[in-house]
Amino acid sequence: MNLLEVEGVSKRFGGVVAVDDCSLSVAPGRITGLIGPNGSGKTTLFNLITGFIPMDRGSVRYKSRSIGGLGPDRIYGLGIGRTFQLARVFPRLTALENMLVPVRRAGLRGLLSHAQWGHERERAMKMLEFMDIGHVAGTLGGSLSYGQRKLLELAAVMMAQPDLVLLDEPAGGVNPALLERIGEDIRRLNAQGVTFLLVEHNMGFVMNLCQDVVVLHDGRPIARGTPQEVRADPRVLDAYLGA
Amino acid sequence: MTALRAPRRLRSAGLLALLAAALLLPLYAPDAATMNLAVFTMMYVGLATAWNIMGGYTGYISLGHAGFFGFGSYALGLLLTHLNVPGGYLPFLLVPVAGLGTAILAIGVGWIALRTRAATFVIVTIAFMFMLQLLAENLVKLTGGGAGLAFPVPPWGPDFFITPFYLAMLALALLGLGVSWWIRRSKFGLGLLAIRDDEDKALAVGVPTRAFKLSAFVISAVLVGMIGGVYGYYVTYIYPQFVVDPLIGISMVLMVFLGGLGTLSGPVLGALILEPAQLQFAYRFGASRLYLVFYAAVFLVVILLLPRGIIPSIAERLQRRRLAL
Amino acid sequence: MKLVVEAAVLGVLTGGVYALMASGLTLIFGVMRIINVGQGALVILGAYLTFVLNRSWHVDPFLGLVLTMPLMFALGVLLQLVFIRPLRTDREALSVLVTYAIALGIEGALGYVFTTNYVQLRAWYENASFPVFSFRITYVYVLGFVVCLGVLGTLFLLLYRTTLGGAIRATMLNRTAAQLIGIDVDRVSAIAFGIGMATAAAGGVVFGLTNAFNPGSHYDLISRLLTIIVLGGLGSLRGAIIAALIMLVTEDITAVVVSPVWASFAFFVILVAVLIIRPQGLYGVRVRERI
Numbered sequence: 001m002n003l004l005e006v007e008g009v010s011k012r013f014g015g016v017v018a019v020d021d022c023s024l025s026v027a028p029g030r031i032t033g034l035i036g037p038n039g040s041g042k043t044t045l046f047n048l049i050t051g052f053i054p055m056d057r058g059s060v061r062y063k064s065r066s067i068g069g070l071g072p073d074r075i076y077g078l079g080i081g082r083t084f085q086l087a088r089v090f091p092r093l094t095a096l097e098n099m100l101v102p103v104r105r106a107g108l109r110g111l112l113s114h115a116q117w118g119h120e121r122e123r124a125m126k127m128l129e130f131m132d133i134g135h136v137a138g139t140l141g142g143s144l145s146y147g148q149r150k151l152l153e154l155a156a157v158m159m160a161q162p163d164l165v166l167l168d169e170p171a172g173g174v175n176p177a178l179l180e181r182i183g184e185d186i187r188r189l190n191a192q193g194v195t196f197l198l199v200e201h202n203m204g205f206v207m208n209l210c211q212d213v214v215v216l217h218d219g220r221p222i223a224r225g226t227p228q229e230v231r232a233d234p235r236v237l238d239a240y241l242g243a
Numbered sequence: 244m245t246a247l248r249a250p251r252r253l254r255s256a257g258l259l260a261l262l263a264a265a266l267l268l269p270l271y272a273p274d275a276a277t278m279n280l281a282v283f284t285m286m287y288v289g290l291a292t293a294w295n296i297m298g299g300y301t302g303y304i305s306l307g308h309a310g311f312f313g314f315g316s317y318a319l320g321l322l323l324t325h326l327n328v329p330g331g332y333l334p335f336l337l338v339p340v341a342g343l344g345t346a347i348l349a350i351g352v353g354w355i356a357l358r359t360r361a362a363t364f365v366i367v368t369i370a371f372m373f374m375l376q377l378l379a380e381n382l383v384k385l386t387g388g389g390a391g392l393a394f395p396v397p398p399w400g401p402d403f404f405i406t407p408f409y410l411a412m413l414a415l416a417l418l419g420l421g422v423s424w425w426i427r428r429s430k431f432g433l434g435l436l437a438i439r440d441d442e443d444k445a446l447a448v449g450v451p452t453r454a455f456k457l458s459a460f461v462i463s464a465v466l467v468g469m470i471g472g473v474y475g476y477y478v479t480y481i482y483p484q485f486v487v488d489p490l491i492g493i494s495m496v497l498m499v500f501l502g503g504l505g506t507l508s509g510p511v512l513g514a515l516i517l518e519p520a521q522l523q524f525a526y527r528f529g530a531s532r533l534y535l536v537f538y539a540a541v542f543l544v545v546i547l548l549l550p551r552g553i554i555p556s557i558a559e560r561l562q563r564r565r566l567a568l
Numbered sequence: 569m570k571l572v573v574e575a576a577v578l579g580v581l582t583g584g585v586y587a588l589m590a591s592g593l594t595l596i597f598g599v600m601r602i603i604n605v606g607q608g609a610l611v612i613l614g615a616y617l618t619f620v621l622n623r624s625w626h627v628d629p630f631l632g633l634v635l636t637m638p639l640m641f642a643l644g645v646l647l648q649l650v651f652i653r654p655l656r657t658d659r660e661a662l663s664v665l666v667t668y669a670i671a672l673g674i675e676g677a678l679g680y681v682f683t684t685n686y687v688q689l690r691a692w693y694e695n696a697s698f699p700v701f702s703f704r705i706t707y708v709y710v711l712g713f714v715v716c717l718g719v720l721g722t723l724f725l726l727l728y729r730t731t732l733g734g735a736i737r738a739t740m741l742n743r744t745a746a747q748l749i750g751i752d753v754d755r756v757s758a759i760a761f762g763i764g765m766a767t768a769a770a771g772g773v774v775f776g777l778t779n780a781f782n783p784g785s786h787y788d789l790i791s792r793l794l795t796i797i798v799l800g801g802l803g804s805l806r807g808a809i810i811a812a813l814i815m816l817v818t819e820d821i822t823a824v825v826v827s828p829v830w831a832s833f834a835f836f837v838i839l840v841a842v843l844i845i846r847p848q849g850l851y852g853v854r855v856r857e858r859i
Contacts, residue, residue: 072447073446081448089438093433093436101434101448102450103451104449112429159448160448201283359843362660363798366603366798369794374833381830489787500665509672532680535679536676539673542668543666543670546665
């Protein structure tokens with residue numbers, strides 16, 4: 001059973017068709033890569049799946065349950081987390097506070113209780129240390145370096161223990177050393193059972209990390225398989241080098 | 244930059260001292276002029292703190308809170324009139340009922356106002372205030388219209404007259420501060436701050452933004468409404484344009500901005516600085532409308548030169564000095 | 569029925585004035601993403617400036633526009649430079665407060681100079697009217713409407729036929745992109761604010777001729793103008809004009825059919841309805857900040 005099933009999803013903005021009858025599925029426990037030339041609809045697809053924009057047609061099923069039309073907060077509550085192309089953290093909150101914002105089950109008692117209640121705080125610190133940024137727990141999000149922000153963003157998303165995480169260009173704007181760290185973190189989390197779907201332009205990163213790769217072109221998938229298969233596929237080369 | 248915190252024991256001692264001073268004020272300065280000043284100052288401490296819960300924590304600026312103030316006034320006044328409640332301590336007990344009425348109104352207004360982005364939200368709150376003023380003026384059979392609404396007059400003698408009102412305002416201010424403090428350290432409060440920083444990101448991590456914003460709005464409105472109720476009782480006669488008064492609405496905003504948006508002590512400081520100044524100025528220049536120019540000037544200076552308010556600016560200075568050492 | 573038609577016609581004529589005043593407001597929002605809650609006060613300022621010319625030098629209010637419009641334009645540019653441009657962070661929220669402060673300052677200053685007594689602009693032909701169907705329309709209203717059409721028409725020409733207009737529209741569509749193609753958005757913003765002021769001057773004249781006003785009149789005015797631009801869609805010029813006509817015609821008809829007291833209420837009822845049904849207004853765009 002696939003964790004995520006996208007079927008026939010389409011979205012157009014005025015005259016531009018961003019996503020065109022796109023269908024793909026993500027198997028549980030895998031790291032799947034989503035690649036394609038610029039403008040192929042990858043980030044739009046993410047926004048459609050996570051409820052930021054409504055789709056014109058099609059359906060998205062998560063654990064066999066339709067999630068089309070739900071808001072981003074409900075979708076996160078169901079277990080799908082996401083990061084953004086330009087790492088977004090809350091600039092006026094400390095790194096630790098950033099970790100304590102995510103809400104999975106909004107029970108009244110939980111919301112009214114002290115945010116830094118022992119248990120939550122411990123988990124947050126552990127997660128920060130897992131990503132090697134425990135030392136900046138008290139630093140304001142706005143004062144962190146870009147690399148730290150990227151790590152914090154991922155760590156915070158993990159706080160509610162999502163089963164599926166959509167990463168939007170995790171390697172974007174990141175130096176090679178940090179890139180390795182990020183790849184390692186993804187692998188470690190994956191080993192703990194988290195499924196990943198990532199959009200990326202850095203081919204080396206994708207080929208190294210992903211077990212499955214889907215290629216998007218002009219808003220629809222044109223190839224799918226292991227990194228090696230996809231790399232050799234003539235249609236993929238055509239899409240990247242062609243018009 | 245890390246968040247600034249003074250040592251715990253010092254803070255607790257300081258707060259207790261302030262509280263004691265506030266409680267004992269009627270004893271060592273019981274003259275009418277000082278007590279009157281105290282009532283209004285404490286009123287604005289409460290108003291500013293309440294407004295901060297919405298404007299400071301979520302970043303959604305409401306310029307229509309005067310509407311809730313006026314509604315609370317009228318609600319209590321009408322309640323007292325229809326139930327034939329005599330002047331005395333009883334009206335104070337009915338203030339929470341006025342608060343409940345304000346809550347219902349706020350849920351309705353908030354639900355509509357929060358359907359839109361922050362820019363339109365401001366406009367809707369302004370429109371709501373004018374609508375309420377219109378209603379107060381025109382529903383003559385209910386509110387008395389331009390002729391005003393009377394409150395029962397308490398039987399206390401002139402020596403003691405103002406003190407209960409001061410204590411009521413103090414109680415509401417403390418309630419507001421308590422609620423504000425609790426919210427700030429709760430997960431709900433973190434969610435509000437997250438909404439202020441980046442609303443879409445907050446959604447992405449599961450924060451139910453609509454529900455949170457509405458809750459903050461209603462809490463803020465209820466406090467303001469109750470304070471409005473006590474105000475009406477204090478002045479014993481209310482008119483639409485003096486109770487649904489845009490200047491009251493803008494004063495509480497200015498005080499929060501002066502003291503520090505989103506902080507706990509900022510609104511208090513802002514109120515403590517501005518209200519006495521405001522009363523002085525109104526006393527001297529009220530008739531000639533020049534006090535409006537004073538307002539405008541203070542406002543512009545605060546926003547252009549000290550946009551983050553006093554408390555955060557001081558915190559930042561101290562921080563820099565600590566780092567430099 | 570006759571009364572309704574008369575009310576409708578009056579609604580269109582006064583709608584023109586409000587359209588003019590609202591156009592400046594929505595233009596300013598479109599270019600700078602700020603809500604100028606002081607627009608009402610600036611209209612009143614324009615009215616008082618014309619009042620001075622009118623009373624002291626017996627200048628016809630419409631002719632006075634030759635002086636007041638450039639003056640207000642310059643004032644607008646100055647205000648933008650001094651009070652708006654310095655706002656770098658949190659511009660949307662702070663600008664509301666700044667413009668509110670400007671409005672208060674203007675109200676206070678005008679109150680000090682002119683007192684709070686109601687005044688009205690006079691013209692020697694103000695009582696002349698001509699018959700239409702079974703009722704009469706005063707020339708002042710028609711002239712006012714023509715002036716509004718003229719100014720709005722000029723505004724459209726400016727926006728759609730000149731390079732400056734193109735720069736303004738580009739900035740309205742996407743500020744960053746406009747900067748990237750070399751448009752001096754700061755200069756455009758100042759000019760847009762100035763234009764907003766100039767339209768306020770014109771609006772002030774027509775408003776002042778057809779209404780008694782005092783410094784406190786800006787509150788009533790701004791609440792209506794804000795409602796209009798919400799209905800029309802923030803930033804849409806077309807929307808502002810159509811919304812103004814709809815609102816004013818509805819208000820005037822309500823005044824006749826129900827009662828004048830509840831006519832202003834009709835304004836807000838429409839606002840609430842719009843917010844429930846279509847929050848972005850007629851021509852507004854449903855905006856998601858940044859994804």
